[in-house]
Amino acid sequence: DIQMTQSPSSLSASAGDRVTITCRTSQSIRTYLNWYQQKPGKAPKLLIYFASSLQSGVPSRFGGSGSGTDFTLTISSLQPEDFATYYCQQSYIAPRTFGQGTKVEI
Amino acid sequence: QVQLQESGPGLVKPSETLSLTCTVSGGSISNYYWSWIRQPPGKRLEWIGYISYTGSTNYNPSLKSRLTFSVDTSKNQFSLKLNSVTAADTAVYYCARFSCTTTSCSPEDVWGQGSTVTVSS
Numbered sequence: 001d002i003q004m005t006q007s008p009s010s011l012s013a014s015a016g017d018r019v020t021i022t023c024r025t026s027q028s029i030r031t032y033l034n035w036y037q038q039k040p041g042k043a044p045k046l047l048i049y050f051a052s053s054l055q056s057g058v059p060s061r062f063g064g065s066g067s068g069t070d071f072t073l074t075i076s077s078l079q080p081e082d083f084a085t086y087y088c089q090q091s092y093i094a095p096r097t098f099g100q101g102t103k104v105e106i
Numbered sequence: 107q108v109q110l111q112e113s114g115p116g117l118v119k120p121s122e123t124l125s126l127t128c129t130v131s132g133g134s135i136s137n138y139y140w141s142w143i144r145q146p147p148g149k150r151l152e153w154i155g156y157i158s159y160t161g162s163t164n165y166n167p168s169l170k171s172r173l174t175f176s177v178d179t180s181k182n183q184f185s186l187k188l189n190s191v192t193a194a195d196t197a198v199y200y201c202a203r204f205s206c207t208t209t210s211c212s213p214e215d216v217w218g219q220g221s222t223v224t225v226s227s
Contacts, residue, residue, distance in 0.1 A: 001167075034213035043200055043217035044151065055215065087151060091204075091213050095166040096141075096153040 002026050002090050006099035013104060019075040021102045023088035026069075032092035033071045035064055038101075039084045047086075048073065078104070108133035110201050110218035118195075118225050124188040126221055128201030135159050135182045139204050141214050142175070142186050144197040152197075156204070157184055191225045198222050 003026035013019050023033065031051035036044035046055045048064035051071055061076045075082055083106060088099040114126035128140065142154040155165040157175040165173045169188065177184040188195060199221050202214035 032210075043202075043220055045217075046213055046215045049213045049215075089151070089153075089213060091211060094153075094164050095155070095168075098151040098153070100150045 001095055002029065002093065002097050004088055004090060004097050004099040006086075006088055006102050008102060009100065010103040010105065012106065013078050014106065015078055015080055017078045019078050019082075019104060021073045021086055021088075021104075023066075023071045023073070023099050024069055025071075025090055028068045029090045029092035031067050032090055033064070033066065034089045034091060035062075035073045036087045036089060037082075037084045038087060044087060075104075108203065108216050110203065110216060112199060112201050112218045112221035114199075114221055114223070116222055116224060118191055118223060119227050120192055120225055121190055124191050124195060124223055124225070125185065126199055126201075126223070127183050127185045128218055130182045130184075130203075135177065135179055135184065137205070139206060139211065140177070140184045141202045141204060143200045143202055143214070143217075145200070145220075146194070146197040154186070154199075193225050196223065196225045 005024045033051045035048040038044040047058050047062050052064045063074045065072050085101045085103045087101050109131045111129045118124045136159045139156050139158045141156040145151050157163045163175050172189050174187040201218045203216040204212045204214045
């Protein structure tokens with residue numbers, strides 16, 4: 001299985017901050033990297049697919065970049081509703097695997 | 107707007123079979139692929155596998171020996187059976203949808219709300 005490692009595991013930030021989360025994979029996945037946001041008690045919500053494509057309806061303050069084994073999710077100006085846990089996922093090869101999550105909190 | 111809803115028992119005894127069904131509403135089950143994903147308490151998401159509308163499957167090797175997926179296109183439903191469960195199978199179970207072209211597959215873009223399953227005697 002492809003191993004997914006996110007950093008940091010948690011971070012504290014304030015509204016208006018620029019936030020960057022990284023995801024590293026154990027082997028190249030080209031650009032088959034996706035980012036999800038999950039709030040407590042809710043299902044994950046797709047934010048970014050294929051490393052840098054913004055899912056329909058997702059605010060433009062969310063952005064993704066990277067290829068190969070190193071990827072980044074950036075929130076350009078953190079909003080109160082963005083406090084959540086973020087997961088990366090590879091869809092390059094089955095079984096699809098997820099990172100351990102990054103909790104963004106105040 | 108497509109919606110997914112998981113249903114099934116919330117409590118399963120050890121060594122028994124966990125059964126869940128996902129009902130697709132607001133759209134057809136055809137032409138899509140349907141995943142099961144679970145999340146144990148406090149842990150990362152784990153991809154269980156998928157079934158296509160034609161019935162082709164791909165199981166996570168870590169669970170393959172205990173898993174069976176099925177699809178009923180007439181009811182717009184698909185199902186999961188996981189046998190010989192233990193406490194380690196306690197999790198929130200999600201169903202989700204993705205699509206494929208001839209060259210690539212999308213990530214899961216529509217998810218159910220999740221079904222909490224506890225394995226305990």
